[in-house]
Amino acid sequence: MSELQNLDKTYIANTYSRFPVELVYGMGSEVFDVNGKRYIDMGTGIGVTAFGISDPEWTQAVTNQLTKLQHTSNLYYTEPCAFLAKLLCEKTGMKKVFFANSGAEANECAIKTARKYAAEKKGADYYTIITLQNSFHGRTITTLAATGQEHYHELFQPLTQGFVHTPANDFEALKETALEHKTAAIMIECVQGEGGVIALESDFVKKTAEFAKENDILLIVDEVQTGNGRSGKLYAYMNYDIMPDIVTTAKGIGGGLPLGAALLGEKVEFTLGAGDHGSTFGGNPVSCAGAISVISRIDEALLSEVKQKSEYIFNALKDADGVESVSGLGLMIGIKTTKPARDIVNKCIENGVLCLTAKDKVRLLPALNIPMDILCEAIEIIKSACAN
Numbered sequence: 177m178s179e180l181q182n183l184d185k186t187y188i189a190n191t192y193s194r195f196p197v198e199l200v201y202g203m204g205s206e207v208f209d210v211n212g213k214r215y216i217d218m219g220t221g222i223g224v225t226a227f228g229i230s231d232p233e234w235t236q237a238v239t240n241q242l243t244k245l246q247h248t249s250n251l252y253y254t255e256p257c258a259f260l261a262k263l264l265c266e267k268t269g270m271k272k273v274f275f276a277n278s279g280a281e282a283n284e285c286a287i288k289t290a291r292k293y294a295a296e297k298k299g300a301d302y303y304t305i306i307t308l309q310n311s312f313h314g315r316t317i318t319t320l321a322a323t324g325q326e327h328y329h330e331l332f333q334p335l336t337q338g339f340v341h342t343p344a345n346d347f348e349a350l351k352e353t354a355l356e357h358k359t360a361a362i363m364i365e366c367v368q369g370e371g372g373v374i375a376l377e378s379d380f381v382k383k384t385a386e387f388a389k390e391n392d393i394l395l396i397v398d399e400v401q402t403g404n405g406r407s408g409k410l411y412a413y414m415n416y417d418i419m420p421d422i423v424t425t426a427k428g429i430g431g432g433l434p435l436g437a438a439l440l441g442e443k444v445e446f447t448l449g450a451g452d453h454g455s456t457f458g459g460n461p462v463s464c465a466g467a468i469s470v471i472s473r474i475d476e477a478l479l480s481e482v483k484q485k486s487e488y489i490f491n492a493l494k495d496a497d498g499v500e501s502v503s504g505l506g507l508m509i510g511i512k513t514t515k516p517a518r519d520i521v522n523k524c525i526e527n528g529v530l531c532l533t534a535k536d537k538v539r540l541l542p543a544l545n546i547p548m549d550i551l552c553e554a555i556e557i558i559k560s561a562c563a564n
């Protein structure tokens with residue numbers, strides 16, 4: 177084991193099982209390790225570096241802001257966070273934005289907003305939030321409670337109360353559960369990411385949105401992973417022709433700096449008042465300046481490129497040797513392989529490609545602007561790793 181790996185093992189909490197790769201620098205969709213070995217980046221730091229590593233426009237936006245003002249607290253006005261909020265609202269029809277620093281925190285804001293909305297409108301006992309089995313919403317005690325995967329819950333009890341999980345794509349079960357409880361909100365990921373890159377059925381999502389609206393139950397869409405162009409639309413809910421009340425996002429929005437956002441629709445625009453919520457770092461001007469450069473470049477041309485590359489990957493992999501199935505939406509792709517996913521990822525590392533896993537699948541989240549020739553090269557390496 178190298179000196180760095182030893183140091184890390186000694187002093188870093190044991191929460192991650194890292195691959196034996198020491199990354200030093202990168203450019204676009206290529207990243208290099210300490211020995212100068214090149215890897216094609218098919219994971220983008222779990223869907224974060226949306227335009228690749230050290231993308232020139234993003235780097236320029238961030239350094240410009242960094243040399244002016246790196247932080248102010250939320251006691252004062254700064255341009256980047258107000259400009260970014262305007263951009264997000266204009267592109268989604270949402271009314272207001274709360275900025276946080278991560279996905280879990282964006283979801284915490286959504287949950288607090290939903291509870292306050294329901295408490296004021298229907299009564300303090302209307303606090304239940306319905307989420308789906310196999311979902312993932314974060315690692316804080318509350319977002320863990322929202323996460324519909326029992327194995328994350330063990331040994332961390334008691335979790336925050338008021339979350340009930342129902343099966344994905346079973347509208348009748350969801351409706352029954354929502355009516356059985358005093359329900360404040362329903363929270364979904366349009367494509368379950370950590371759960372195995374599984375897109376929800378369109379009929380289920382539409383019926384859920386209609387039911388929520390009819391019953392004045394808030395619809396929260398967790399777009400932490402699916403958002404910011406990843407699905408082939410700016411936000412994945414736009415593939416389903418619905419209008420959520422709250423959209424949460426993080427990961428790709430900051431392009432590599434920590435940033436989360438809860439976008440608040442018409443119903444909840446004024447729910448949170450002064451003092452109800454806050455974050456010291458939320459809306460940091462450097463993170464927001466980077467995010468403006470990300471969000472303003474996600475236009476129709478880029479999104480159609482995302483869809484073309486998605487089609488190429490699906491077609492290249494669906495009948496490949498050792499591939500059982502391919503799932504997902506846009507550049508958020510899950511590959512069920514006959515060999516264990518972790519073995520495939522290790523084989524890919526050997527051959528110069530970085531991939532992710534999600535449950536028993538190999539997961540790909542390449543940069544939205546990955547050049548076609550580099551993408552083709554990576555897919556060939558992934559195919560040969562999957563082959564029996």
Ligand SMILES: *Cc1c(COP(=O)(O)O)cnc(C)c1O
Pocket residue numbers: 277278279280281283312313314315365369370398399400401402426427
């Ligand atoms: C990653 C993820 C989160 C948690 O985001 P953090 O930034 O790690 O807190 C929440 N929801 C979904 C859908 C995610 O993919």
